[in-house]
Amino acid sequence: xxxxxxxxxxxxxxxxxxxxxxxxxxxxxxxxxxxxxxxxxxxxxxxxxxxxxxxxxxxxxxxxxxxxxxxxxxxxxxxxxxxxxxxxxxxxxxxxxxxxxxxxxxxxxxxxxxxxxxxxxxxxxxxxxxxxxxxxxxxxxxxxxxxxxxxxxxxxxxxxxxxxxxxxxxxxxxxxxxxxxxxxxxxxxxxxxxxxxxxxxxxxxxxxxxxxxxxxxxxxxxxxxxxxxxxxxxxxxxxxxxxxxxxxxxxxxxxxxxxxxxxxxxxxxxxxxxxxxxxxxxxxxxxxxxxxxxxxxxxxxxxx
Numbered sequence: 001x002x003x004x005x006x007x008x009x010x011x012x013x014x015x016x017x018x019x020x021x022x023x024x025x026x027x028x029x030x031x032x033x034x035x036x037x038x039x040x041x042x043x044x045x046x047x048x049x050x051x052x053x054x055x056x057x058x059x060x061x062x063x064x065x066x067x068x069x070x071x072x073x074x075x076x077x078x079x080x081x082x083x084x085x086x087x088x089x090x091x092x093x094x095x096x097x098x099x100x101x102x103x104x105x106x107x108x109x110x111x112x113x114x115x116x117x118x119x120x121x122x123x124x125x126x127x128x129x130x131x132x133x134x135x136x137x138x139x140x141x142x143x144x145x146x147x148x149x150x151x152x153x154x155x156x157x158x159x160x161x162x163x164x165x166x167x168x169x170x171x172x173x174x175x176x177x178x179x180x181x182x183x184x185x186x187x188x189x190x191x192x193x194x195x196x197x198x199x200x201x202x203x204x205x206x207x208x209x210x211x212x213x214x215x216x217x218x219x220x221x222x223x224x225x226x227x228x229x230x231x232x233x234x235x236x237x238x239x240x241x242x243x244x245x246x247x248x249x250x251x252x253x254x255x256x257x258x259x260x261x262x263x264x265x266x267x268x269x270x271x272x273x274x275x276x277x278x279x280x281x282x283x284x285x286x287x288x289x290x291x292x293x294x295x296x297x298x299x300x301x302x303x304x
Contacts, residue, residue: 001029002204005060005069008034009145011167015193016073018093022211035063057196061087064196070204071197075167076189076220081228083196090197090208095216096166098191098241100126100181101174103153104160108179120153120161124258124302128237129184130162131260146173166191185239185254188223192216215244218275225279226253230286230295237298242278249275253282255291258301264291 002023006016013032020030036059060072061084071090083089102119110117117134120142121127127139140158142149146167153161162181168174195211197204222242230238240253249272256263266282266289287295 001031002071002207003069004030004032005035005063005072006032007056007060008036009147010171011146012073012075014171015075018193019071019073019195019211022093023207026207026210028207033063033069035059035069061196064198070201071195071208074194074196076192076194076224077164077187079189079194079196081224086199087196088199088205089194090205091195091212092217092220093193093195093211094213095219096191097164097169098186099165100184100186100190101163101165101168102160102179102181103150103163103168103175104177104179105153105158106177110159117159118157120149120156120158123162123187124235124237125187125239125256126162126184128256128258128260128263129239129254132256132263133183133260135260146171150175164190185252186241188227188238188240189220192220194220218242218249218272219244222249222251222275222279223253225277226251226283227279229280229283230255230291235302236295240279240282242275244272247272249278251278251282253279253286255286255294255298257294258298262290262294264289264294 004016004020006012016032020032023030056078057074057080063069064072065086076092117137118140119130119137120140122141122143130137130139142152142161144152146163149161150173165180195208197208219242223240226240227238237256237258242249242251248269250269252267254263254265264286266285268278268282270278
């Protein structure tokens with residue numbers, strides 16, 4: 001019996017059940033164990049103020065180290081680039097929609113007129129990119145699971161709220177009144193599900209490898225390498241997207257000031273055989289083009 005650890009939100013349970021189904025289809029027995037994390041309990045503060053990167057994964061890591069679960073299922077964009085020394089990436093599932101989506105309160109008139117508007121998001125990356133495009137708008141913090149955030153949009157007089165499209169689509173909660181933000185560069189590994197297991201648990205690692213999606217694994221590795229080289233947590237305003245097309249892999253990345261006033265972008269394409277250092281090369285280019293100074297100012301801003 002493989003014990004699958006997961007957060008207790010509807011989306012997290014959907015993801016865990018997907019893993020359970022894939023393992024059962026291979027003939028293995030699996031059981032889901034729900035665990036509540038600090039990030040799910042503290043909803044009145046921005047994510048970067050209560051621990052940021054790793055907040056949602058630490059509780060599951062501890063449960064695994066105590067032997068309560070065999071594997072943990074995560075939204076990969078929430079997972080630190082440096083895993084616990086005893087824990088390993090066991091598999092990455094085939095990626096879903098990478099896009100961000102704006103769920104609208106009423107209509108898009110406020111976009112056409114460039115007038116004052118209020119947009120809700122708990123992500124500094126989304127905040128920064130939105131303010132770069134719409135500097136007159138106001139951003140309000142939005143925390144909680146998908147269901148909670150959708151309800152907050154209904155209850156408040158906001159013009160819209162930004163979500164990851166994959167999450168809303170997976171649990172069939174994407175409202176008709178929405179628009180895909182194709183111009184917004186997603187978080188590294190957005191739309192991908194990751195499974196972790198203990199490094200010493202060779203049997204479980206071998207089992208999980210059977211449901212690993214190689215193309216997704218490579219793409220998210222490039223994106224996470226980009227983020228790690230920039231020294232950014234999941235709360236930092238960093239976007240990155242790698243795409244494989246035939247024998248080539250392309251990458252587009254961005255580092256942007258929290259208020260949207262400044263950004264450094266990079267775009268590069270290389271043969272797929274050279275993917276190993278693509279994220280690092282792109283990050284170094286960003287740092288050399290003014291990104292190092294920008295990252296220092298972002299870190300100072302986040303400490304306030």
